[in-house]
Amino acid sequence: MILETKDLKKYFPVTKSFIERLFTREMKYVKAIDGVSIDVRKGEILSLVGESGSGKTTLGKLVLRLIDPTDGRIIFDGRDITYLKGEELRRLRRHMQIIYQDPYASLNPRMKIGESIKDPLIIHNIASDQEAYKMVLNMLEKVGLTPSEHFYGLYPRSLSGGQRQRVAIARAMITNPKFVVADEPVSMIDVSLRASILDLMLRFKHDLHLSYLFITHDLAVSKYISDRIAVMYLAKIVELGDVYSIFKKPLHPYTQALISAIPVPYPRREKKLSLSGEIPSGIDIPPGCRFHPRCPFKMNICSEEEPTLRRIEEGHYVACFLHQ
Numbered sequence: 001m002i003l004e005t006k007d008l009k010k011y012f013p014v015t016k017s018f019i020e021r022l023f024t025r026e027m028k029y030v031k032a033i034d035g036v037s038i039d040v041r042k043g044e045i046l047s048l049v050g051e052s053g054s055g056k057t058t059l060g061k062l063v064l065r066l067i068d069p070t071d072g073r074i075i076f077d078g079r080d081i082t083y084l085k086g087e088e089l090r091r092l093r094r095h096m097q098i099i100y101q102d103p104y105a106s107l108n109p110r111m112k113i114g115e116s117i118k119d120p121l122i123i124h125n126i127a128s129d130q131e132a133y134k135m136v137l138n139m140l141e142k143v144g145l146t147p148s149e150h151f152y153g154l155y156p157r158s159l160s161g162g163q164r165q166r167v168a169i170a171r172a173m174i175t176n177p178k179f180v181v182a183d184e185p186v187s188m189i190d191v192s193l194r195a196s197i198l199d200l201m202l203r204f205k206h207d208l209h210l211s212y213l214f215i216t217h218d219l220a221v222s223k224y225i226s227d228r229i230a231v232m233y234l235a236k237i238v239e240l241g242d243v244y245s246i247f248k249k250p251l252h253p254y255t256q257a258l259i260s261a262i263p264v265p266y267p268r269r270e271k272k273l274s275l276s277g278e279i280p281s282g283i284d285i286p287p288g289c290r291f292h293p294r295c296p297f298k299m300n301i302c303s304e305e306e307p308t309l310r311r312i313e314e315g316h317y318v319a320c321f322l323h324q
């Protein structure tokens with residue numbers, strides 16, 4: 001196991017208006033992550049899928065310790081890092097990296113891309129300036145930006161979106177990390193270039209025996225890249241399993257709806273399961289099963305009790321009363 005979370009929670013306080021403050025002293029919170037226990041194995045890609053607002057980015061930031069948890073634990077490579085601070089946390093950073101959705105925003109526009117990629121090597125004292133230069137050229141070749149000397153001196157603005165994401169990947173990989181969070185890394189990239197970026201990430205997975213937490217709202221992308229998939233709904237994991245079981249036999253009505261929403265070139269005439277309504281806010285989480293107001297199969301118990309994630313088959317877990 002490279003990463004584990006135990007009942008992890010993140011509640012953001014909501015700022016109240018002056019009037020609200022007069023009438024109630026109770027604090028309000030957005031429950032962005034509300035008790036998540038997951039593990040990422042060494043060398044695997046675990047995808048985190050779910051609609052906008054389900055808490056994916058928050059979970060990614062929590063496990064990298066970019067934000068502080070409200071409760072729960074984070075174990076990285078066998079070590080409890082929940083409360084790690086200062087120099088110790090800084091030293092850990094080279095082993096855990098992040099790739100963002102928007103490569104333009106994540107690169108310094110005034111820095112040559114070679115310098116951007118080199119930066120972490122200098123920050124973490126991994127190599128001397130001269131060694132670092134050679135390592136960067138090598139990395140530029142690996143991510144397909146050749147001739148590497150030419151690309152080294154370019155600025156982000158003269159690259160295409162796909163090339164910029166290759167730079168962001170190079171920058172994340174240069175410190176030889178053990179674990180990478182990729183937050184929607186291809187959603188801003190032209191569809192025709194997506195597969196090549198995903199393949200590049202897969203190559204690093206194999207070469208570096210790397211583990212990814214791969215965040216996406218696109219199930220087709222997660223099917224292509226992952227070993228296992230965790231489905232998130234409103235701050236909780238509702239289903240977890242290997243890619244094959246999730247697609248062959250999705251158990252949670254929410255997962256079934258996400259899968260039927262994937263566009264297919266020649267739709268078979270099967271009844272599609274579609275969702276009504278929008279994901280509620282993390283401030284007013286429905287009682288019982290948080291999915292019940294949108295669930296076509298809801299039973300009485302669903303609004304009264306909250307289902308827990310249970311093992312149905314080897315490696316396949318679901319939180320739903322239909323399966324308990």
Ligand SMILES: Nc1ncnc2c1ncn2[C@@H]1O[C@H](COP(=O)(O)OP(=O)(O)OP(=O)(O)O)[C@@H](O)[C@H]1O
Nearest residue numbers: 012030032051052053054055056057058059217282
């Ligand atoms: N800094 C913050 N302060 C207050 N609320 C926040 C903060 N960050 C996130 N949230 C709230 O937490 C919830 C989860 O947000 P998050 O960004 O993790 O979702 P997401 O699944 O990544 O969505 P998307 O697919 O749109 O990126 C949302 O309701 C969001 O408004």
Ligand SMILES: [Mg+2]
Nearest residue numbers: 056057058183
């Ligand atoms: Mg997000």
